[in-house]
Amino acid sequence: MNISASMQVPLYRLAHGRTGDKGNRSNISVIAYHPALWPVIAQQVTAERVAAHFAARAPSHVARHVLPQLQAMNFVLDEVLEGGVNSALNLDTHGKALAFDLLQMQVLLPADLLIHCKGPQELPKFR
């Protein structure tokens, strides 16, 4: 990858996703908007980075399941829902917001793939 021709973009420009919950376990799908974006996502959105992203909630384990034919992956985060729907003190007892939180992760995108991204086509500005 030519770093000079790459740019930092938020994952929500490359992918969408949804959170599901069972007990104290959350699953988060990450689905590429375009097949050309899939290799970037598969390479950079790793179980390690997802665990780091949710460090404040201290998941005991993060597994990543990859579905290349759907250009999708499924993360399973154990003990991340502060007890889950019956016992969490969080207003969002299901953790419904977690997928959109994950989509704020930054990824390094080769500039020529920007045309496949969602959102405004001008260069995004970041802090």
Add this chain to the structure above:
Amino acid sequence: MATPTSDISSARWPVGPAPSTPRGALLVGCGAGFSGDRTDAARPVVDALMAAREPAVLIFETLAERTLALAQLARERDPAAGFEPLLADLLRPVLADCLAHGIRIVSNFGAANPAGAAACIAALAAELGLRVPRMALVQGDDLMGEEHRAALQQACGDEWPTARVVSANAYIGAQPIALALEQGAEIVIAGRVADPALVLGPAAAWHGWAWDDWDLLARGTMAGHLLECGSQVSGGYFADPGYKDVPDLAHVGFPIARIEADGRCTIGKPAGTGGVINSQTVKEQLLYEVHDPAAYLTPDVVADISQAMVTEVGPDLVRLDGVRGHARPSHLKVNVCSERGWLAEAEISYAGAHALARAQLARQVIGTRLAGQGLLRCDFIGVTSVLGDDHGRWLDHLPAESSAMRDVRVRWAWEQPTARAAEVLLREVNALYTCGPGGGGGVRTQLRSRLSTVSCLIARDSVECGWRWWRAAGEGA
């Protein structure tokens, strides 16, 4: 509409097992995806099923993990209650047409009292001037009886609740539903069946699938998985303006699956409704609440979507294929719900100059007053309502002062074993009106009892599942 006759209803789907020659597709529409879903959603679905003039089923999925425990508590208070509270509202708009056009209804809206649900439907039919439908009750999921207690305690081990058990239900499979439909049930009323069984049951009955043909059972199961959350596959719970736009979300259409004899399914929705069905909506729902995609566990089959394909085949029309299946698990999942303490929640707002500093001081005051009495969660709504953490690490790292955070609603949540103990938080937050930082306003408090759920696995053959006809009281068994 005139009172329907059974001749009309049996024309599309004759009584008896499926013939050995393959049948055409079965249409399965979804009218609700959870308890509390829209009650006007089923009407356009039934209109589409009527227009299709093909064998058709309407499902309502109305049970979440906790719903059954709440239903058991409702039944304790009133023996006639304990089924879906919105049952009559869900069925009133569509019951006459479903009976007249042979559209079978399959649902878990029986919850903790399937017979009570049937009585409610019979009363609704009378109110609407209709005959009493042929109704089947699915049984076997309720394991509250004393005879199951020892096995459940053993299966739960250390996790067996110390507080009073409120409900214990096995997730049972699709076979009783299929058998009842074969025998001509117009409405099948279940409690805790696995959600996708509401679709697999009709599909297996219509197509005559064998209960060990794992690929077919898995395909019917994943069709059910796509339908079971209502509009979550057709544009509901999907929209992200500018990124994932959904037309007319206010009138989102609920899904209809066309399930072929080989198990392939195509998901669509009624013409003229809002929402969207595309590969994105279907992929999101396909993976919803799935853990290992190669092993989605259900009572009927272990479904495998690791090679599944999603294809847009027309406007708002997506085909799912490539689903495989593996032999069903030897054990069934059981959820045991018990009583569990009380949740106290209280909120107050600080706005204007130095809002954040005053909110932090309020947090400190309440934290000091309730120190050492269990986990006290605090959120600053307007800054973070759900992304913070139980231990306040997120709030600890906020700046001391921020002009961007000029309107902060402080929220506390606290669990205590008794209502009397939990009320202390409500009084302390209320007292911030005069004893807290300056300018706090809008105190709201609430106190709720809570439930706890543990899951365990018990051997399949220790659960006796089946179905029976419903008969009105006084008609005899």
